[in-house]
Amino acid sequence: MSTAGTVLSIVLGLAFFAAGGTKVANLGPHEKEFVRYGLPGLPPQAARVMVGATELTATVLLAIGAIADSRTVAVIGALLVIVAMLGALATHLRIHDPVEKMIPPALLGLVAVALLVFS
Numbered sequence: 001m002s003t004a005g006t007v008l009s010i011v012l013g014l015a016f017f018a019a020g021g022t023k024v025a026n027l028g029p030h031e032k033e034f035v036r037y038g039l040p041g042l043p044p045q046a047a048r049v050m051v052g053a054t055e056l057t058a059t060v061l062l063a064i065g066a067i068a069d070s071r072t073v074a075v076i077g078a079l080l081v082i083v084a085m086l087g088a089l090a091t092h093l094r095i096h097d098p099v100e101k102m103i104p105p106a107l108l109g110l111v112a113v114a115l116l117v118f119s
Contacts, residue, residue, distance in 0.1 A: 005119030010066050036095060051084070075115075
């Protein structure tokens with residue numbers, strides 16, 4: 001994997017470790033946010049844990065990709081990030097959140113796309 005790909009994997013992995021960890025541990029406003037999101041077919045707290053676990057899985061894949069210098073694993077992690085961020089954007093749009101709520105998932109999604117390009 002290229003140096004740029006390694007750096008992007010580490011940056012994205014750190015961001016997702018923080019995001020996923022706080023959701024799984026129920027730190028911050030996540031409990032109320034997931035009630036507001038009303039994800040179809042899932043109780044809010046189950047959705048919070050599922051999303052957090054997905055983000056932590058992406059973290060592990062990105063870390064393995066960077067440490068083992070494995071482009072394949074990093075790409076799988078980046079694709080998981082992209083899918084998660086598309087889901088986040090769709091949720092924010094569905095509940096008519098302000099644009100400010102959409103900036104973080106959009107930026108993280110773009111970093112994941114950059115990882116696909118530069119890894």
